[in-house]
Every structure is written in structure tokens, then in C-alpha cells.
Amino acid sequence: MxxxxxxxxxxxxxxxxxxxxxxxxxxxxxYPIADPIAATILSTPPADQAALPKTIRVKKYQTIDxxxxxxxxxxxxxNEKLRYSVAYHKEKAPVMFMIxxxxxxxxxxKMKMMQKAFFQAGFxxxxxxxxxxxxxxxxxxxxxxxxxxxxxxxxxxNVMEKMLEKxxxxxxxxxxxLSGYSLGGxxxxxxxxxxxxxxxxxxxKVLMINPALNIYDSAIKLDKMxxxxxxxxxxxxxxxxxxxxxxxxxxxxxxxxxxxxxxFFYSAYDEILPTxxxxxxxxxxxxxxxxxxLLFVSDVMTxxxxxxxxxxxLFKTDSLTNYCKTSARGDGFSEYVENILYPVYKAKxxxxxxxxxxDQSSLKVIEDYLKKSDKIGMVTNVDDFILAxxxxxxxxxxxxxxxxxxxxxxxxxxxxxxxxVAYMIDFFKSE
Amino acid sequence: xxxxxITPIRYILVLCLLLAxxxxxxxxxxxxYDEGATIVPAKKPVSExxxxxxxxxxxxxxxxxxxxxxMYTFNYxxxxxxxxxxxxxxxxxxPDYVEDRISGIFNNLGELSNLTNNLLQxxxxxxxxxxxxxxxNSTVGLAGMYDPAKNWGMxxxxxxxxxTLGHYGMGAGPYLVLPVLGPSSLRDTTGLAVDTTxxxxxxxxxxxxxxxxxxxxxxxxxxxxxxxAIEVIDARHQVPFRxxxxxxxxxxxxxxKLYLEKRKLDVAK
Numbered sequence: 001m002x003x004x005x006x007x008x009x010x011x012x013x014x015x016x017x018x019x020x021x022x023x024x025x026x027x028x029x030x031y032p033i034a035d036p037i038a039a040t041i042l043s044t045p046p047a048d049q050a051a052l053p054k055t056i057r058v059k060k061y062q063t064i065d066x067x068x069x070x071x072x073x074x075x076x077x078x079n080e081k082l083r084y085s086v087a088y089h090k091e092k093a094p095v096m097f098m099i100x101x102x103x104x105x106x107x108x109x110k111m112k113m114m115q116k117a118f119f120q121a122g123f124x125x126x127x128x129x130x131x132x133x134x135x136x137x138x139x140x141x142x143x144x145x146x147x148x149x150x151x152x153x154x155x156x157x158n159v160m161e162k163m164l165e166k167x168x169x170x171x172x173x174x175x176x177x178l179s180g181y182s183l184g185g186x187x188x189x190x191x192x193x194x195x196x197x198x199x200x201x202x203x204x205k206v207l208m209i210n211p212a213l214n215i216y217d218s219a220i221k222l223d224k225m226x227x228x229x230x231x232x233x234x235x236x237x238x239x240x241x242x243x244x245x246x247x248x249x250x251x252x253x254x255x256x257x258x259x260x261x262x263x264f265f266y267s268a269y270d271e272i273l274p275t276x277x278x279x280x281x282x283x284x285x286x287x288x289x290x291x292x293x294l295l296f297v298s299d300v301m302t303x304x305x306x307x308x309x310x311x312x313x314l315f316k317t318d319s320l321t322n323y324c325k326t327s328a329r330g331d332g333f334s335e336y337v338e339n340i341l342y343p344v345y346k347a348k349x350x351x352x353x354x355x356x357x358x359d360q361s362s363l364k365v366i367e368d369y370l371k372k373s374d375k376i377g378m379v380t381n382v383d384d385f386i387l388a389x390x391x392x393x394x395x396x397x398x399x400x401x402x403x404x405x406x407x408x409x410x411x412x413x414x415x416x417x418x419x420x421v422a423y424m425i426d427f428f429k430s431e
Numbered sequence: 432x433x434x435x436x437i438t439p440i441r442y443i444l445v446l447c448l449l450l451a452x453x454x455x456x457x458x459x460x461x462x463x464y465d466e467g468a469t470i471v472p473a474k475k476p477v478s479e480x481x482x483x484x485x486x487x488x489x490x491x492x493x494x495x496x497x498x499x500x501x502m503y504t505f506n507y508x509x510x511x512x513x514x515x516x517x518x519x520x521x522x523x524x525x526p527d528y529v530e531d532r533i534s535g536i537f538n539n540l541g542e543l544s545n546l547t548n549n550l551l552q553x554x555x556x557x558x559x560x561x562x563x564x565x566x567x568n569s570t571v572g573l574a575g576m577y578d579p580a581k582n583w584g585m586x587x588x589x590x591x592x593x594x595t596l597g598h599y600g601m602g603a604g605p606y607l608v609l610p611v612l613g614p615s616s617l618r619d620t621t622g623l624a625v626d627t628t629x630x631x632x633x634x635x636x637x638x639x640x641x642x643x644x645x646x647x648x649x650x651x652x653x654x655x656x657x658x659x660a661i662e663v664i665d666a667r668h669q670v671p672f673r674x675x676x677x678x679x680x681x682x683x684x685x686x687x688k689l690y691l692e693k694r695k696l697d698v699a700k
Binding site: 297315320339 | 462463469470471473476477480481487488490496497500501504507527673674675677678679681684688689692696
């Protein structure tokens with residue numbers, strides 16, 4: 001009997017300790033949305049966001065001509081120059097470069113939020129569109145087909161160098177720092193690696209926020225979120241789309257139409273939570289729109305003849321609606337890689353398999369560098385669904401205490417949360 | 432005086448005609464490829480993929496697409512070289528606080544159209560609330576500078592003559608991108624013309640009726656022109672939209688879809 005009693009006590013105290021531990025954990029991180037899908041769509045509720053200035057001193061709508069000799073197809077005339085923004089101080093300050101996530105522009109909601117946070121912390125902040133953004137592809141991608149992360153990193157580096165050359169106030173420029181979220185996070189690591197050879201910026205610190213370990217694998221996951229969660233399988237696309245458009249227009253004011261990427265489609269759900277399946281489909285859909293842009297723009301820029309007939313010119317006033325339909329349907333990222341990116345690489349190296357190509361864009365390629373580079377940090381969430389099982393463990397093993405892993409937040413959902421912003425700033429401020 | 436007055440609508444119509452004349456929509460197929468190059472059919476061709484008898488979610492009735500796309504581009508340039516610099520100067524000179532008060536005044540004046548159109552659609556609640564808003568915001572809200580009515584349970588009930596026409600069963604008709612004003616439809620453009628005309632008559636009546644009897648005629652036109660100018664600047668100031676800012680090749684398609692869907696919802700409301 002006594003042993004039984006003891007055992008009961010033991011169990012009780014054990015459960016109490018466990019409870020205390022879990023309460024302790026919960027108290028240490030109070031980001032309010034438990035579901036990763038909901039977190040990704042709803043982001044951080046205003047009351048829980050870091051306190052940031054409403055407006056900052058920022059030059060918007062800046063442009064730079066990266067390839068002055070490039071003849072841009074007429075149909076993309078408006079993307080001839082690369083657009084970006086700079087938040088600046090009037091005295092000497094360190095410079096932060098930020099790289100946006102897949103399909104997102106320099107002016108997406110997340111970029112604006114980060115720009116304010118870094119500006120407030122005393123940085124000049126340069127916001128760059130993702131190399132997968134149509135404007136970047138047309139104006140600044142050397143190949144016209146992003147997706148090979150080493151090549152994208154070179155393009156980004158080239159852009160940053162050109163910006164530095166263009167800068168008229170060199171005396172106000174201090175040390176350089178780098179950050180990026182999602183795909184932009186993965187790219188930041190490769191840009192940092194490139195910088196070790198080129199040594200133009202000598203980045204003091206680099207932070208990757210919710211990066212993809214392997215962009216191909218993450219993209220396939222996002223593609224599946226759309227296809228697997230449409231009502232009646234793939235046939236339900238129209239039903240789903242009509243409902244989504246209804247939701248968007250409901251909350252849409254003409255002016256909010258700035259960012260065609262994720263933020264815009266998520267904005268339909270600022271209060272009403274969709275069903276779990278619908279939520280996944282929305283995430284997949286907004287990703288798909290980015291891919292439709294990518295597929296069409298790259299097809300035209302490389303004259304691949306995939307959707308637009310090879311050698312055919314498109315003009316300013318041509319209707320692109322049918323190309324939009326054709327680009328948006330299909331297999332998404334894998335279709336892009338198979339039909340635009342891979343053929344070009346295979347032509348150069350016939351033995352290269354598709355898997356080998358996409359694995360070259362994995363962070364594992366630069367594992368040794370990441371392991372020994374104390375200046376590189378990373379932030380992610382346990383429930384970030386663009387990661388495969390084991391990826392978080394891998395990050396912990398590679399980055400050690402330079403990896404900050406939050407218990408929730410989905411994919412980039414908690415970026416604006418006060419603790420996250422504080423950590424981000426602290427990472428860059430500490431020596 | 433009256434015959435000389437050129438209303439914004441007349442401006443727009445003249446501009447439309449001029450631009451229609453210069454817009455180059457017919458392109459010869461020979462220009463589609465460089466000499467010596469041949470067009471190779473696409474691997475995932477539109478012809479095979481897009482079915483003629485299916486209506487796709489992105490589809491819209493847009494028979495004047497070529498003209499519209501030209502106008503979309505025109506608006507970009509108009510914005511860039513004329514409109515936005517002026518709006519920028521306006522924003523630079525005035526503090527945000529003053530800008531918001533000015534927006535309030537014009538939004539309050541716009542309630543007149545909300546009122547008539549709520550009335551025309553026999554919407555009792557909308558009419559009552561809009562009346563309440565005009566009374567409260569014009570007095571307590573200091574001529575619309577503030578919007579206390581909203582906090583007192585009287586939110587805006589936006590209605591215009593385009594919606595009134597829609598309410599009585601008229602379809603949107605062809606999509607139409609207006610110079611300067613942007614996305615519209617044939618029905619909504621008609622509605623806009625009616626609303627604007629009604630407004631001009633109302634103001635004429637206000638001026639003639641002795642409301643401002645001690646203002647001389649030359650001063651009157653100066654005041655009215657400045658009012659119009661500030662109103663137009665304020666209207667652009669209130670809209671953050673920038674043409675081609677998304678960079679997406681399908682921006683035109685998305686804007687068109689969103690505009691038409693939004694109006695459909697507005698009419699159904």
C-alpha cells in the first residue's frame with residue numbers, strides 16, 4: 001500500500017512539475033494564435049504587435065537601372081527599372097539591407113513593418129523586392145529565371161553594389177547588416193557567403209527569418225496546400241476562387257491594392273477565420289498567384305516558349321487574361337522548375353538531374369559556412385509548415401544557440417509580435 | 432458665365448475622345464516577330480488550355496480592353512508627371528492633421544449624393560442615417576472636419592447613381608478605364624455624370640439663392656475653382672493606389688476583377 005501511495009505522490013508531483021514547466025513556457029512566449037495556419041493568415045493582432053512609429057523618414061518609389069543596356073520586352077515596360085525604398089537618418093548610421101519573401105515586393109506589409117523596426121533602432125534601411133518578384137526578374141535578374149539560389153544571391157549582391165555606387169551620401173554610411181524572411185532569409189545566407197569572397201560589404205551580422213531549408217521542397221509543400229484543400233479536389237477551384245474574391249472585395253478599398261502577394265489575399269481574413277482547409281487553400285492560392293507571375297514573366301524574359309509562343313512579341317495593350325489563366329493552373333513551382341529553369345541548366349550539363357539542381361539551392365550546401373559563422377543567426381517556429389520534420393532539429397544542430405526557435409507562429413505569422421521584434425533588434429545590436 | 436463653364440465631366444469626355452483617337456490598338460501580326468525569326472507554338476498553349484465555352488473567375492466583360500489598357504498606361508503617366516507631384520506638394524505643405532480635416536469636409540459634401548441615391552433607391556434606413564450624419568457632422572462635426580456620427584452608430588451609407596441604376600436592374604455594361612479617374616464601367620460612368628451634374632446644379636442654386644450674396648462674381652469663380660482643385664487633390668490623396676506598383680503582369684486583370692466585384696457587392700448591399 002505504501003508503495004502505491006508513494007507512487008501516487010510521485011505521479012502527482014511529476015504532473016505538477018510538468019504543468020509548471022508548460023505554464024512557464026507559455027508565460028515566456030505569449031504570441032496569441034495557436035494554430036499555424038491561422039497565425040500565418042491573421043499575423044499578429046494589433047494589440048500584441050511591437051510598438052512602432054506610424055510614419056518614418058522614408059524615400060518611397062526609388063528606382064535604379066541595373067542593366068542599362070538590357071532591352072526589356074515592351075509588355076513589361078513598367079518594370080524596366082528596379083523599385084525599392086530607403087529609410088534614412090540624417091546622421092551616420094549602420095545600413096540594413098532587407099530581402100522580401102517569395103513573390104513579395106519591397107513595399108509588402110512585412111517589409112514595411114521590419115523597415116520601421118530597424119529605422120527605430122537606428123539603421124538606414126534599404127528594402128529590396130524578392131528576386132522572384134516580377135519587377136526584380138525584369139529589371140535585375142541576370143538570367144530572367146530566379147530559383148537557383150546561388151544565381152539569385154549574385155543578382156542581389158549586384159543590386160546592392162549598384163545602390164552603394166549610386167549613393168551620394170557615402171559619409172553617412174556605417175557598417176552593413178543583412179536580413180530577409182522566408183525565401184529572402186535563405187537568400188540572405190547565400191548573399192553573406194558570397195560577401196566573404198567579394199568583400200564589398202563585410203556584413204557585420206545576418207539574420208534569417210523563417211527561412212526555407214530547401215526552397216524546392218518548401219515550394220512543393222505550399223503548392224500541395226492549394227491542390228489538397230480545394231473543395232471537390234482540383235475541380236473546386238472556381239468555387240473557392242469566387243468565394244475568396246467575394247471576401248477580398250468585401251474588405252477591399254481601392255487603395256489597399258499595393259501588394260499582390262500574400263498580404264493582400266490574407267487581408268480578406270482580418271477578422272473571420274476560414275475553415276482549416278480553406279485557410280490552407282488561401283495560403284496555397286496566394287503562393288500560386290506569385291508563381292503565375294513568376295512563370296509568365298520568366299517565360300517571356302527567357303523566350304522559353306512555354307506559355308507564350310517562342311519569338312512572339314507582346315505589346316503594351318495586349319490582353320494577358322488568357323495567359324493569366326494558363327499560368328495560374330497546373331503544378332505550380334515544380335512546373336516552373338521543370339519547364340523554365342531545369343532545361344537551361346540541363347543544356348549546360350546533360351548529366352544534371354532535376355533533384356541535383358534543386359538540392360544546390362539547399363542551405364545544406366553551405367552548412368559548414370553556417371556552422372562556423374558566428375555573425376549569422378536564424379529565427380523560426382516549431383510549427384512553420386514550409387519546413388519538413390527534422391528541419392528544426394537540423395537548424396538547432398547547425399546554428400546552436402544562434403537559432404531562436406519559437407513554439408508557434410506558423411510561417412512568418414509572429415514576425416510583428418513584440419518579442420520577435422525585440423529579439424530581432426537585439427540580435428543586431430549586440431556585439 | 433454658364434456657357435463658359437467646363438465641368439470635369441466634359442473634360443473627361445473630351446480627353447476620352449482624344450485618347451481614343453491616338454491609342455494604337457491595331458497591331459499588325461508582322462510586327463510580332465523579328466525579321467528572320469519564326470514563331471514557334473507554345474508548349475503549354477493558351478488555345479489548348481483555355482476553353483472558349485467556360486467562364487473563368489478572372490474573366491470580365493471588357494470589349495474595349497485595348498483602349499482601357501491604353502488609358503491605364505495614360506493614368507500612370509498622368510499620375511507620375513502631373514497628379515502625384517501636386518498631391519506630394521500638398522502633403523508636404525500641410526500637416527496630416529489638416530489633411531484629414533480637409534478630407535472630412537469633402538466627404539461630408541459627398542454625403543449629398545449618398546442622400547439622394549439612398550432616397551432614389553427607397554432605402555429608408557440609409558436615408559435616415561445619411562440625413563443624421565449630415566446634420567450631426569455639419570454642426571457638431573464642424574462642417575465635416577470630424578465624424579462624430581460614426582461613433583454614434585451612424586456609419587456611412589455610400590450610394591451613388593451608378594449603384595442606383597444597378598439597384599433597378601441595370602448591369603455594369605462594358606468595363607471602362609476613365610482617364611484620370613481610373614476603373615469604372617459604362618453604367619458607373621453614366622452614374623458619375625449624373626451625380627456630378629446634380630451637384631453642379633445644387634451649388635449653382637446655393638450661390639444664386641443668395642447664400643453667398645455678398646461675394647462678387649469674379650471671386651465666386653475663383654473660389655469655386657480653388658474648391659474644385661483642392662477637392663480633386665484631396666480625392667487622390669485619399670487613394671494610396673499606384674498604377675503598376677504591384678509589378679505583376681496581371682495587375683490590370685486583378686484590378687478590373689476587383690473593381691467589378693466590389694461594385695456588384697455595393698449594388699447588392
